[in-house]
Amino acid sequence: MRLFRKVGNTLHVLSFPGEDVEKGEYLLVEDKKLEKSLIAQVIDVQFANVPGVMEELLRSPDADETPPTEDVDPLDIMSHILYIQDARLLVCKIYGTVFEGRIDPENNWLPSRTQSSIHKLPTSSLLKLANISKGLRIDLGTTHDMTPLSIDACEMDGRLNIITGKKGTGKSHLSKLLALGLVQHGATVVVLDINGEYTSLGLAADGAKNEHNEKIHVLSPGQNFKVTLYQTNLYVVMRILTYALSLPGTSAREFRHIWKALEENGTVTLHELGGAINRWKCNQHVRDALYSRYYSLVHSGFFTDNMAEAVDLEALLKKSDSNGGGAIVINLSDTSPADRQMVVEFVLAKLQEVLSEHKIRAVFLFAEEAHLYLRETYWDDAVTRMRHFGLFTTFVTNQPNTINENIYRQADNVFLLNFVNEHDLEIVSRAARVDAETATSIVRDLPPHHCLVLGNVVKDFPIVVKVKPMNVQTMGQTRYFFRQKREEVLSPNLPSA
């Protein structure tokens, strides 16, 4: 390989047949005289712009054609000509300088074109140099050169994360891997599970209980997840009424008076609330507004007056926090959009409450397709306020445009799976942690279950990893009508959703 050009933080390297380099691999450009090396990642492999190639190809027969041609070339010069035709141009992004065994982010020096040697940097060496795969390890899978890649759970602590990729590429799989990895290290994880994909986290592929079973709690609103108004303080209820049920300000003020009155009487129940609204002296429009929200609460099935069937989310969180971690999966799959928002508001408000009162240390929130249930203002909260409470969100989506642009800019870790749509690629390339060219070029060609990891977890060295399989029952698969036929044809490699 020969160094050809450096423009800004982009290196152009010429490589010849036999020097097989793939997108995503790292190169070390070593200037022995200066005793410094540049670390650069290959983000695109192109044909070198060799003059005369067009003419050469036009007059050459196809490779698979039995050519009615013959060459008398006793000196074998044609092999040199063909060798040059196959020369490649590697477009690389510089990620730092190695000097005296340490990585420095500077790249404002030029290695010698004639004296530099260029060779592939094995991922294991990069991990060692950059101090990746240390600490509380979560095994993600293997890199292109079969090096196991682990990330440090600490680098997800206090961070904002994004997992995105088109459907069928393995987002949920990666998300489950990260969630279970955090649980294994004693973290409390809450999953807002829009499709019921995480409900079997505690089961192995064969349906038996797996090692995580005891730490997984699946809560289905209206079924095994009901709460009493008694457990729900005014702050939480007001958030539900305001954000989920769009209660106007005047009505909210009246509701607050009603709630206070019930609290004074010690009768904060659904039944009493209905009666209080009926008896309350207020404008008829306000009463109607309060009634309609009251019936929404009642019909959601999420609220109950029966203490025996109510779940104490706070207690569950505390237990998880003190018992070496656990995952609370909020199964939103059978919940209507309005009820879903109500449940989510309850959960978020409760989390904020227990975190702000330091009843638990921190929570890792995994939010799948969050645009379907999160209110607009939560995006900014996630970036600014939530991390101060100890709520660290991981957004998981196959529609990158549904995530607020601020989230991309502020994301600490980004896990990118395949996208081919130019519009989607343009959106994900806005992430501050990613060089736009790198994201666009590498992500476009990622095979399913391969992920480009960016951010703190890889010390800002983008690394492509093949995500490892898990012994967890898959629930995120697409349900096919022609399943049997597909299995006959594709078995055993049915794609997962």
Next chain:
Amino acid sequence: MLVNEQLQYATTPRYNFPQITQDTELHRKLLEASQRTMNDVKEKAFQPFSTELIETVAQKPHADISSDIEGKTASTLLTPLTPIQDGTPVVGIDVSSIKIGETETGVLCAVRGAVVWNQNRRYRRLRIGPFPFHVTEENKRELLSNLNGGLPSETSFLHIPLPETISRLCAAIERWIQASISHSTNDGIILWDGSLTAGFPGSKLNDVSLALKAARNQRNSVLAFSKVTSIRFLGWRITDLVAKREGPCLFEVEDLPLSMTQSSNRLGRIYVAKLAVNGSAFRLDVDRALAREDGVKAVRRLLGNELMYQGYPECLRLAHIYSTFTANDVIGVQSFLTHNYGLRIMPRCSMRKALFGPYGTGFED
């Protein structure tokens, strides 16, 4: 007569083409000549040229001399052509050379020949080379003598500039391939690039005569097409004489008082050929030893059995394309020289650029 026109080629699995690759003598001599010159330049440095094609000597303009006009009407000299489609094989030959670079003592060049066969509209090609040569003042005489089979007779040989030597080298190799094809092809039409003119430096009369004789012995007809001609009649370029005539036709200019060099020996009967309805006209030399009728018949057979691209035979067009050096070829040859002979490439400094800076040197960027 019918028997004479039957093909007598050795059978190959796909095509019935002659096996020139068996002519190892030709390859061996070229290889030896190449290696002899190249061994002298091992481990030295050279400055690469920009890709510059060298025209063969035969196509270079000759000195003009005016002659008197003899009265003949154009119509009597014009022969309309009807194609004869009889499966006659057509063979086109061309050789190209290119200067690769300059050493302290000489010029590095490469030569490549191409032969294209057409039988029943199926085309097959053979490329010979490239062969690199290091031409110096010291070895140019030996190099040409080896390829020509004897020392050149010209007394002024020592004063021939090196570029001219490369042209002669190219012409010698071309003659050699032509002779080889003349021997190995039967009952065909052999197309040469250039003219059937001999006796000037680089095109020995004897060599051309022998190649033509060998072709005739194998019942072949040699036709030579010149892409550009400087021959004029009454001040008009001869190819303009048939510009308004409807093709395909032949215009015989042999007996007209033409302005052209007198010193060379014309071994061909000169025509202007317009072989396509809307095609261009080319100077066509037909082997003079063939009867006039046989010559015209050969052109009709060419017309019936060969594709014409703007009035130019496809075999010859392809032979030119396959022999020509592209920039990619030049880089490949340079790579070969650096790997196999340890030659070092040194950047060529532009004297114009050094003296004048950006003024008037913009095209050199």
